[in-house]
Amino acid sequence: MSKSALDDVLEFHWMMDMLQTVDVGIVVLDREFKIHMWNDFMESHSGLTAADAKGHSIFAINPDINQTWFSQKTNAVFALKIRSFMTWEQRPYLFKFANYRPITGTEDFMYQNIAISPLTSATGAVDYISMMIYDTTDKAAAKKQLEALQVHVDESNELT
Amino acid sequence: MSLSVLICDDSLVARKQVAKCLPQDWDVQVHFAKHGEDAIDQLNKGKGQLLLLDLNMPIMDGYQTLEAIQTSAIQSKVVIISGDIQPAAHERVKALGAIDFIQKPVNPGQLQAVLKQHDLLNVSDELIESSLPYSVRDCYQEITNIAMGQAGDHLARIMNVFVKLPIPNVNLIEVSELHMMLKDIEKHEQVTAVCQGFIGGGVSGEAVCILSDSSFGDVAKILNITEAVDDQIQLEVLMDAASILIGTCLSGIGQQLDLSLRQGQPIVLGQHRNVNELINQNQNKWRKTLAIELSYGIEGFDVQCDLILLFTEDSMTVMNKKLAHLLEENT
Numbered sequence: 456m457s458k459s460a461l462d463d464v465l466e467f468h469w470m471m472d473m474l475q476t477v478d479v480g481i482v483v484l485d486r487e488f489k490i491h492m493w494n495d496f497m498e499s500h501s502g503l504t505a506a507d508a509k510g511h512s513i514f515a516i517n518p519d520i521n522q523t524w525f526s527q528k529t530n531a532v533f534a535l536k537i538r539s540f541m542t543w544e545q546r547p548y549l550f551k552f553a554n555y556r557p558i559t560g561t562e563d564f565m566y567q568n569i570a571i572s573p574l575t576s577a578t579g580a581v582d583y584i585s586m587m588i589y590d591t592t593d594k595a596a597a598k599k600q601l602e603a604l605q606v607h608v609d610e611s612n613e614l615t
Numbered sequence: 616m617s618l619s620v621l622i623c624d625d626s627l628v629a630r631k632q633v634a635k636c637l638p639q640d641w642d643v644q645v646h647f648a649k650h651g652e653d654a655i656d657q658l659n660k661g662k663g664q665l666l667l668l669d670l671n672m673p674i675m676d677g678y679q680t681l682e683a684i685q686t687s688a689i690q691s692k693v694v695i696i697s698g699d700i701q702p703a704a705h706e707r708v709k710a711l712g713a714i715d716f717i718q719k720p721v722n723p724g725q726l727q728a729v730l731k732q733h734d735l736l737n738v739s740d741e742l743i744e745s746s747l748p749y750s751v752r753d754c755y756q757e758i759t760n761i762a763m764g765q766a767g768d769h770l771a772r773i774m775n776v777f778v779k780l781p782i783p784n785v786n787l788i789e790v791s792e793l794h795m796m797l798k799d800i801e802k803h804e805q806v807t808a809v810c811q812g813f814i815g816g817g818v819s820g821e822a823v824c825i826l827s828d829s830s831f832g833d834v835a836k837i838l839n840i841t842e843a844v845d846d847q848i849q850l851e852v853l854m855d856a857a858s859i860l861i862g863t864c865l866s867g868i869g870q871q872l873d874l875s876l877r878q879g880q881p882i883v884l885g886q887h888r889n890v891n892e893l894i895n896q897n898q899n900k901w902r903k904t905l906a907i908e909l910s911y912g913i914e915g916f917d918v919q920c921d922l923i924l925l926f927t928e929d930s931m932t933v934m935n936k937k938l939a940h941l942l943e944e945n946t
Contacts, residue, residue: 527839528855535769537862540811540881545850568880589880 480550480567480588483574486533488513488525491583500552500565517550532573532584541569543591555590566595618735621663623648623680624696625672629719631795633667633696636723641736645789651675651683658689665735668713670697670704681711694729696721752785754938759783759907759924762867769863774837777914784908793904793925807849809857812879813865817933818872820904820926822865823884824857826919833916850883857881860911860922868924872937905931 474481475495483492493508501508503516514522532539541549543566550567554560568591574583620643624630630647637643646662648654652675657663666684670677677695684691695708698719705716715729730736760783767778808825826834828849835844835852842848861878869876905926912918926934 524840531773531855531859531862534773535859535863537858537866538878539858539862540854540878542854542881542883544883545847545854570880 478590480586482513482586482588483583484513484529484586485583488529490516492585496588497550500555501550519551520549529571529584532571533581536573536575536581538573539571541567541571543568543595547595550588554592556592560592561596561600562592564592565590566592617642617644618664619644619646619662620665620667621646621648621654621657621691622667623651623654623672624669625650626669629669629696633721633726634792634795636721636726638723638727638730638736639787641730651677651680654680655683655687655689658684658691659687663691666691666693667696668693670695670699670708678707678711681708681713685712692733692735694733751935751938755785755905755907755934756783758868758871758938759785759864759909761871762864763909765867765870766860766863770859773859776837776916779912779914781909781911784906786906786908787903788906789903793906807853808884809853809881810884811857811861811881813861813876814879815869815876816872816874818874818876818926818930820924820930822857822861822878823921823923823925824853824860825921825923826853826856830918830920833913833918834920837913837916837918853883854881856920860920864909864922864924872934874937903928905934 474492477494478496480496480500481492481494482490482497485491490508490511490513493503493505497508498504508516514520514525528539528541531537548564548567549569550565552565552567554562554565568589570587570589572585572587573581574585576582618641620637622630622633622645624633634645634647637645643665644662646657648657650672651668654663654666654668655675658666668677668680675683677697681693684693693713694715694717695713696717696719697704708716714733717725717729727736760780763780763783767780770776770778806825806827808823810821810823812821813819831844831849831852834856835848838852838855840848840852844852858881861881865876865878868874905928907924907926909922909924911920911922
């Protein structure tokens, strides 16, 4: 193996390591919604190993996801090569994970922002899509607290 | 330090109309007051070296306001904009210290003439440069047109509908105008809006997608959503429509400018968010922004959807450079 080829392999290795360990959920799906990547974040929070998830349909792994709805959502990503978004305000979570801070956290589960992006292959075609799952529990909790406070202030204003 | 202009009228429409008539390239800060008392308050705070004042208003009318300005020796110049065309009214306000009188409805030419006559238009060289020359505006419009053409084709194919392609409206807008636009969204209970930041290659800005509530049913139909359209589904519909519209439009523009624009997570501009405050905080950071407005319609459906792309002032330098080759070909 030449030096540069070895370097390439090593680089690929640490890049994969980074994708695995980043504190964001990464799931890669093909057109049949079969899972091709399930990173550490997903493993840790779901309790399901990558080996168990890979090759299986996302709907089999997570029956909470409505198949028709999800196909329509991803259809635009495949066809238009655009990114599609879900916010916690719209849908608190797609994967029901426990709160990252089970002791001091106020919410039971993890609120999630999700971005679905097309993955363009060398030929320019989109055969895979990636899902990035961000933990937005703190944001959601803060907003809920703020709203509760607003209601409280409004109510006490009405009383006076 | 730019001149500060206070527009005082009890009608929102009139305030907007007057603000729209201000010369586009005039470096001013625009403030608004709903009646005379409000205006005096703001004048005392140092806002409004020029006051554009209506006569008939509740609480404190124009005449009383002029009197109050005289008694408290406020140095502001006052131009009356009123529907009262009686010569007596004209004489009275002049006697009370107003420098001029403009009849409603005001038009830009008339207002500009009055401002010029009283030497209020001090347009610096820098500002002339930052106003949008026709050729550049044309260029942005054309780029958006092409992006829209591509997006429309994609949309039509994925949704099986005929998209009426909007004519993009390209403008440099002031903070105050954006303010009004967003306040309108906030006031209008019949609309919901999502905004999303984008950035890439030295270009950045925000996209705002506004959907009228009456459109939700039809948009849900187009997107094949069969459930009853409740609040949660509405948000879902808006998010999907926004993803598609913003995504296709930005990628079209990005392709032509050879930029890859990444989009941040969209934010719902709901009623719990105080849009007013949001803009106030940023008011010092920027003065003008390039705005591209697109109004979508879909044939056979009652859909009213507006997409506004706002680019930062800095982005324009980069974009103008990228557009330079297009401009050269034109001339």
